Amino acid sequence: MTYGTTVPHPAPFPGPQQRHTSRNGPAGDLPRLLPVHGAVPVDLHTHLSRHEAPPYFGHSGRLIPVLKAAGLTGRGGAAFPVHRKLRAVAEARTQPVVIGNGAEGEPASDKDKSLLWISPHLVLDGLQLAAEAVGSQAVALYVHRNARLQERLRAAIAERAAARIDVAPVEIIDAPPRFLAGEESALANRISGQPAMPRFKPPRVFERGVVGRPTLVHNVETLAHIALIARYGPAWFRAAGTPEEPGSMLCTLHQTDGRRDVVETELGTPLRDLLRLDGTQAVLSGGYHGAWVPAADAARMTLSNEHLQAVGAFVGAGVLVGLPADRCGIAETARVARYLALESAGQCGPCFNGLPRIAAALDEVASPRPDPRAITDMIRWAGLVEGRGACHHPDGTTRFVRSALHVFRDEIANHAAGRCVDPGREPFLPLPADRALDAADWN
Amino acid sequence: MRTTLAGSICPALTAAGKATMNGITQSTALWYASRATGVVSLLLLTAVVLLGVLVNRQGRLPGLPRFVVTGLHRNLSLLGVAFVAIHVLTAVLDPYVTIRIVAIVVPFSSAYKPLWLGLGAISLDVVLALILTSLARARISRRLWRSLHWLSYAAWVSALVHSLTSSTDLHSGALLYLAIACSLAVVAAVIWRMAHAGREIPREERAAATLAMMSPDRAPQTRGTPRDGASRRDPENVR
Numbered sequence: 001m002t003y004g005t006t007v008p009h010p011a012p013f014p015g016p017q018q019r020h021t022s023r024n025g026p027a028g029d030l031p032r033l034l035p036v037h038g039a040v041p042v043d044l045h046t047h048l049s050r051h052e053a054p055p056y057f058g059h060s061g062r063l064i065p066v067l068k069a070a071g072l073t074g075r076g077g078a079a080f081p082v083h084r085k086l087r088a089v090a091e092a093r094t095q096p097v098v099i100g101n102g103a104e105g106e107p108a109s110d111k112d113k114s115l116l117w118i119s120p121h122l123v124l125d126g127l128q129l130a131a132e133a134v135g136s137q138a139v140a141l142y143v144h145r146n147a148r149l150q151e152r153l154r155a156a157i158a159e160r161a162a163a164r165i166d167v168a169p170v171e172i173i174d175a176p177p178r179f180l181a182g183e184e185s186a187l188a189n190r191i192s193g194q195p196a197m198p199r200f201k202p203p204r205v206f207e208r209g210v211v212g213r214p215t216l217v218h219n220v221e222t223l224a225h226i227a228l229i230a231r232y233g234p235a236w237f238r239a240a241g242t243p244e245e246p247g248s249m250l251c252t253l254h255q256t257d258g259r260r261d262v263v264e265t266e267l268g269t270p271l272r273d274l275l276r277l278d279g280t281q282a283v284l285s286g287g288y289h290g291a292w293v294p295a296a297d298a299a300r301m302t303l304s305n306e307h308l309q310a311v312g313a314f315v316g317a318g319v320l321v322g323l324p325a326d327r328c329g330i331a332e333t334a335r336v337a338r339y340l341a342l343e344s345a346g347q348c349g350p351c352f353n354g355l356p357r358i359a360a361a362l363d364e365v366a367s368p369r370p371d372p373r374a375i376t377d378m379i380r381w382a383g384l385v386e387g388r389g390a391c392h393h394p395d396g397t398t399r400f401v402r403s404a405l406h407v408f409r410d411e412i413a414n415h416a417a418g419r420c421v422d423p424g425r426e427p428f429l430p431l432p433a434d435r436a437l438d439a440a441d442w443n
Numbered sequence: 444m445r446t447t448l449a450g451s452i453c454p455a456l457t458a459a460g461k462a463t464m465n466g467i468t469q470s471t472a473l474w475y476a477s478r479a480t481g482v483v484s485l486l487l488l489t490a491v492v493l494l495g496v497l498v499n500r501q502g503r504l505p506g507l508p509r510f511v512v513t514g515l516h517r518n519l520s521l522l523g524v525a526f527v528a529i530h531v532l533t534a535v536l537d538p539y540v541t542i543r544i545v546a547i548v549v550p551f552s553s554a555y556k557p558l559w560l561g562l563g564a565i566s567l568d569v570v571l572a573l574i575l576t577s578l579a580r581a582r583i584s585r586r587l588w589r590s591l592h593w594l595s596y597a598a599w600v601s602a603l604v605h606s607l608t609s610s611t612d613l614h615s616g617a618l619l620y621l622a623i624a625c626s627l628a629v630v631a632a633v634i635w636r637m638a639h640a641g642r643e644i645p646r647e648e649r650a651a652a653t654l655a656m657m658s659p660d661r662a663p664q665t666r667g668t669p670r671d672g673a674s675r676r677d678p679e680n681v682r
Contacts, residue, residue, distance in 0.1 A: 197646070200585035341654055346646035349501060353509065356650050360657035384510060390585075442647060 030240065031264040032248055033119055033224045040118070041152070044159045047121035053165050054125040055230050060135035061090050067226065069234035071246045076101060076182070076219030077286070077317040079305065082226070085216055088206045090134040092214035098131045098168075099191065099210070100124075102143035102220040103175030103182030106287045107339075107430050108319045111250035112220050114262040117149055119224060120156040124170065126223025129230050131168045134216055140171040141220075142187055176442055177432070179288075179343035183391050184209075184217040186345075195442035197345040198391035219317075221250055241267040245304050251318035254430070256280050267315070271298045275322040282323045282407050284429070286316030288336050289396025291403035292329065295322075312403060321429065328422040329408035330415065332429050333401060334362040339431050340397045345442070351394045354385035358401055365405075368418045375405065375412070473537035478612055480530035482621070485606050487523035488570075489625040491516060492599050495592075496632040500639045517577070524574055527567060556609060563605040569598035599629060 035042050042050075057063055068083035089096045100123060104112040116123060123141075131139045143150060150172055160166050173191055175181045181196040188209035190196035209215025218226070225247060229237045238246040245267040253261045256279055265274060275283060275298075283298040284290060291313035293301070301307040308314050323329055341355035358381050364374040382398040389395070405412065411421060494516035496502075503509045535542050542560065546553035548568055551561035573595055576588050603626065607613050613622045644652050 202582065203584055338654070342650050344650035346644075346649035349509070352649040353653055356654035356657055360654060
C-alpha cells in the first residue's frame with residue numbers, strides 16, 4: 001500500500017490514500033477532508049493552521065440555509081438532505097441531542113474509521129457547529145470499541161477543551177460490533193441504554209430519539225463536510241461534484257488484486273478512474289445493502305446516484321468492490337447473505353424468518369446442480385420480506401441478492417450444469433471474523 | 444305480539460309483510476338480520492382475537508405457513524367489521540325500537556337499554572380505532588398501535604357482554620353453547636399466551652435458529668440428493 005508519505009502512527013485498519021480526481025478543473029483543492037500530504041493524523045495545531053477555528057454563527061439556525069445552499073446530503077449511505085434533519089431538530093421545542101455517527105457496521109467500509117483517525121478535528125468541528133445550529137448541549141460521538149481510535153479521539157477532545165474552541169462537551173459512546181448498530185434508531189436505543197436494535201419509524205429519531213428527545217444523527221463524514229462548508233461556503237463546496245450531487249466524498253475501494261484503500265473523490269468521477277475494471281466481472285456499489293453492476297455497465301458510469309440508480313444500485317457510503325473475473329459471484333453473495341441474515345436483530349418476523357431462508361436458498365444455488373426451485377423460492381420470499389421491517393435490513397439484503405441473481409445469471413447456468421468458475425477458493429468479499437454472537441453484542 | 448307492535452309503528456311494512464316464512468316478514472327481517480349478524484360478528488371477533496394471540500406468539504396453524512396466520516387475522520378482522528356494520532345498521536333501521544344514530548358510537552347514550560347497547564358502542568369504537576390504526580400502521584408510532592391493540596381484549600369482553608345482555612338469543616340452546624365455546628377459547632388463548640411469554644427464542648438467536656433449521660448439515664455427500672423434507676415443505680414460513 002502506498003500512502004503519500006510515511007505513516008508515523010500506523011492506523012489500526014487499512015489507511016487512506018490521496019487521489020486527486022479533478023474532472024474539469026475547479027475542484028483542484030481535493031483532498032478536502034484528508035490531509036494534503038499522506039495519511040498523517042492531523043493534530044489540533046496543524047488543523048487550526050490549515051482551517052482556523054470553527055466559525056461559530058453566534059445563533060442557532062444560521063448554518064442551516066448555508067447547508068441547504070450547498071446541497072450537502074448525508075454521507076452515511078441514505079443521502080438524505082442534511083438541512084432538513086437540522087431544521088426539524090432546531091424547530092423542536094425540547095432540548096435536542098446531537099450525535100456523530102462513526103459506527104461503521106459495513107464490513108467492507110473503512111472510510112469513517114479512517115476519517116476519525118486522520119482528521120478527528122474536522123469531525124469534532126462539525127459536531128460543535130451542528131450542536132450550535134440546533135441549540136444543543138448534549139453531544140456525543142458514537143464509535144466502535146476500538147481502544148486505539150477511542151484513545152486518540154479522547155486526546156483530541158481534551159486538546160480542544162484546553163484550547164477552548166468547543167461550545168459543548170463531547171462524550172464518546174461505544175457502538176456494539178453489529179452491522180445494524182449504526183442504523184439511527186438502533187443508535188438512539190443504544191444511547192438511551194437499550195440494546196442497539198432498530199425501532200419502527202415513525203417517530204423518526206429527529207422527532208423522538210435518545211431518551212425521547214429530538215436527536216440529530218449525522219455520519220462523521222457529513223459532519224466534516226459541515227465543518228468545511230461553514231468556513232468556505234456553499235459555492236466552494238459545489239466547485240466539486242455535479243450540480244445535482246455536489247461535493248466530494250470518501251470511498252472505500254476494493255481492487256481486484258485485493259488492495260483496499262480509502263480515497264476522497266468528487267461525486268461524478270467515472271468509476272473506471274476509481275477501480276481498475278479490466279479483469280473485473282462486476283462492481284458492487286453501496287456495500288452489502290447495495291447492488292452488483294456488470295463491469296461493462298460500470299465502465300460507462302460515474303460515481304453518482306443519477307447513473308447508479310438507473311441500474312438499481314446507489315452510491316451509498318461509498319463502498320466499491322471490483323470482483324475479479326475468476327471469482328464466483330454467487331458463492332460470494334451467498335456468503336455475505338448468510339452473514340446479513342445472522343445480523344438480523346430478530347425483532348421482525350419477515351426479517352428473521354425470511355433472510356435465513358433466502359440465504360440458505362442462495363447457498364443451494366451456489367452449490368453444484370442446485371434444486372431448481374431454490375431461485376423461485378428466493379424471489380417469492382424476497383417479495384414477502386421487502387418493506388416489512390422496522391429498518392431497511394430486509395430491503396437492503398434482498399436488493400443485494402436480487403442484483404446477484406441478475407448479474408451472475410451465466411454463473412447460475414454454470415452451476416445448473418454442475419460447473420463453477422471458482423470452486424472452493426478463498427473468500428473475496430470481506431466479512432468480520434466468524435464467531436458466536438450473543439445478547440451482549442447488542443449492548 | 445312483535446308483528447303487531449311493529450305494525451302499529453309502521454303499518455306500510457306489515458301490509459306488505461303478511462306472507463311469512465318461518466316467521467320472517469318484511470317487518471321482522473331487519474330484526475332477524477341484526478340478531479344474525481350480531482352472532483356472526485361475535486364469532487368473527489372471537490376468531491380474530493384467537494388469531495391475534497397466535498400472531499403475537501409467532502405460532503402457526505397446522506399445515507399453513509406463518510404468514511397465512513397474519514393474513515387471516517387481518518382479513519377476518521375486516522370481514523368482522525363488515526358484519527358489525529350490518530348488525531348496527533339493521534338495528535338502527537329496525538323500527539321495533541328506536542336507536543338514534545349517535546348511540547351507535549357514543550356509549551350509554553341510547554334511550555333503549557343504555558348500559559347494554561353502550562357496551563356494544565364501546566366495542567365498535569375500539570374495533571374502528573384498531574382498524575384505522577392498523578391501516579395507517581406504517582405512518583403512526585408503533586407504540587400507539589401496540590397500546591391500542593391491547594384494548595382488543597376489552598373490546599371482545601364488552602362485545603360478549605353486549606351479546607349476552609342485549610338479546611336473549613344467547614341464553615339457551617345452541618347459541619348458548621356457542622357463547623360458552625367462544626369464551627372458553629379466548630380464555631384458553633390468553634392462558635396459552637401467558638404460558639408462552641417466557642418460552643420464545645431470544646431475539647438475538649432467532650435468525651441463527653431459522654438458518655440452522657434451513658440448512659441441516661450441508662455436507663458434500665448430501666448434495667444432489669433431495670433436500671431434507673422439513674425445510675422444503677414449508678417454504679412460505681415467513682410472517
